[in-house]
Amino acid sequence: MPELPEVETIRRYLVPRLVGRRITAVRFGTGHVKTEPGPSAFRRLLYGARVRGIGRCGKYLAVRLDKGRELIVHLGMSGRILLARQEDAEKSLARHERARLDLSGGLVLSFFDPRRFGRLWVKDGVARQPEACGIGRLGIEPLESDYTAEYLGNRLKGRNTPVKNLLLDQRIACGAGNIYSDEALFAARIRPTRTGASLNRAETASLASALRRVLKDGIRWCGTTMKDGGYVLPDGRTGSFQDRLRVYGRAGRRCLRPRCRGLIERVRLGGRSSHYCPLCQN
């Protein structure tokens, strides 16, 4: 699923290939994608715009355009961005291809989204409605320097919610989803079921640095591609962090920590499955 490392991998792939190009056509596929504003205004705002740069906020990709406009992409659960040469792209939009941008220089940028949890926004000018796409409510990103043990401690303090759910709350810290949250809790040796309030200072510090480390590793290995589809790079290649997961998706298998004989368990928390080792996470 696209979490921070996957979106960052996509961003790094796109930057050298997209910046400087102009959008020459905007098309929508079947099973209309959710856009803000609606399709016709969306198309009008993008048409003819030039790509100035590509940023990222948590799991949101932010394509900066000229005239102060910005295209924001959220991949949801199953969203994919693919970049192809015009001559290699089909004339008509493929199944699940919700939107397609033609770019100068003969490139085609496609947004695929089978499960339709993804969303697209065009912001017209920086001043207008900064929160229109939820980005305004995001917490600090774990890779930034102001994401400290003290910050995390303050946000977990007094919370009776399982720490796993708090890691998933993008208003506290943005970028981690189910996979990287489980991996960070394993690395910090903290059970996902522990409440935020129950963590002491040392555990909070350990968790903050574990989350940073896991997200950086995810980026280094170009993200996590699970069997059930989902994320790939814009050229179709898979990531490789799935081969380095230590708990996510490993229920019933041996803990990978040396000399630990635990079996990975799976529990449901807030409607999501969490994976942990009952022996080395306390």
Added chain:
DNA sequence: ACGAGTACCTGGCAGC
């Protein structure tokens, strides 16, 4: 403010 629950969406798969 907080915590719990649920809708959204569809491909894949287990079970009958």
Added chain:
DNA sequence: TGCTGCCAGGTACTCG
């Protein structure tokens, strides 16, 4: 083989 029903989960919403 074909059907049913559950599962995956990021976000936004409601309700108490």
